[in-house]
Amino acid sequence: MRGTRPPSMADVAERAGVSHQTVSRVLNGHAYVRPDTRDRVQAAIDELGYRRNQAARALVTARSATIGVLTAGTTHYGPTSTVLAVEAAARAEGYYVSVGSLSGAGSARPVFEQLMNQGVDGVVVVAPLDEVAHLMDDVASAVPVVVVAARPDIPEQSPIRYVAVDQVGGAMLATEHLLGLGHERIVHVAGPDGWYDAAQRAEGHRRLLAEQGLEPRLVAAGGWSARRGYDAGMRLAAELRTAGGPTAVFAANDYLAMGLLRAFWERGVRVPEDVSLVGFDDIDGSGFLVPALTTVRQPFAAVGEAAIHALLDHWSADPSQDAGGLVALIAPELVVRDSTAAPRA
Known part of the structure; x- marks a missing residue:
């Protein structure tokens, strides 16, 4: 079987002795699966080397399982760490990431449109520069957008969700x-x-x-x-x-x-x-x-998770409700070491 075609969900179900629907529930993280059944399905997945067909999943769900990340194109520590954290959080939720990097403020719209043309399900914008965040105010998007920025002037009634470190x-x-x-x-x-x-x-x-x-x-x-x-x-x-x-x-x-x-x-x-x-x-x-x-x-892992969860929550929210504004303000932590002491006498 494995020499002629990749293993399918049906193969996993047969090996685990469960239904196709049970395998689907395990893959999608449903809570209502008995632990021993979940373990049996996971063992069959590992043994067969099964990998989910994302193209087929996209046809069924009308989603690409891909999240776009728009970044300011800087190599500075904070923005780079944020992009890596968003990518890790997206992967943990079963999503791919497509990154678009700005070469200048004027490239924001074409790079954003390029991500849209790839059929992304949502976009996370890492916007440490105020000019990048302001550009997003004028971009119309058919998919939810989350901006990572410590922006104090978030427009009222904006559909964009914001995540920031305090x-x-x-x-x-x-x-x-x-x-x-x-x-x-x-x-x-x-x-x-x-x-x-x-x-x-x-x-x-x-x-x-x-x-x-x-x-x-x-x-x-x-x-x-x-x-x-x-x-x-x-x-x-x-x-x-x-x-x-x-x-x-x-x-x-x-x-x-x-x-x-x-x-x-x-x-x-x-x-x-x-x-x-x-x-x-x-x-x-x-x-x-x-x-x-x-x-x-700065807790970058928490920032990445908050940004991805903001997209997930957006997809499940009532579309008639305003879901924009600041949705997560994450507290940093003071780390005391040897470079501080009481002032000299």
Whole structure:
């Protein structure tokens, strides 16, 4: 049998001693299947090497079992990690992923249309840049769309669902940690203009300091890279060891923090003895810097799952109800390591 054609669902049913419908229920994750029956069917699937025919499934369900992912075409850590998390979550739910990458803001509509032409069942847009999210406001879609973006200005009555990490809350966690250690003169090295994450992290930092009656100070890095952090660190280093100078720095991401660490080391500024330092993202390796970096961890796996579940919920929702707006705001986590301490005496 296996030498002449791929095993079919009927072959699995015969081998397991169950009906075709029971095999279908197992494949589709129905709850009302006895555990021993489910195990028997799964054993037959493994033994025969059965693989679901997605083309046939699409004919029956009128769905392609493919989700489109539209991304801004950046290799930065956050967006890349989000795309990978969305792909993993889609695969766990039995969907393929087709990725379209933007070469510029003007390419959003043609790339989106290309995904539509592939017959995708829904689209997840990873939109860290405000111009990308705003472009989606004018795109008419016959399939549900979920946007991953920390967007504060979601249009009212929008059919688009939004999923985001609480960037404001994450920045407040970092700032609250420094305040709790006794720091009052804190500098925020901010990310680039046009990025939701950068703007929301700066907003969270400003908001918490204002609540404490403290004056915020922001230094624009102009980018996300370690080089940009290094340049900002060289500008800051001279004042860090002066009376009345800053005693802590909150960097908008870990790469900026890495550059700051290098600049401070070159200028003889000790972390955390002379200045405490906090990053954002918890990139791989941040715990192995010297000193190990205190940072805010983004739960990318949870973001991917929330985005895919937002699509699944959209398909099952009452179409007469407005299903747009923010549907998941995911809390980040503070990771305390060796780069923060009480301010110098």
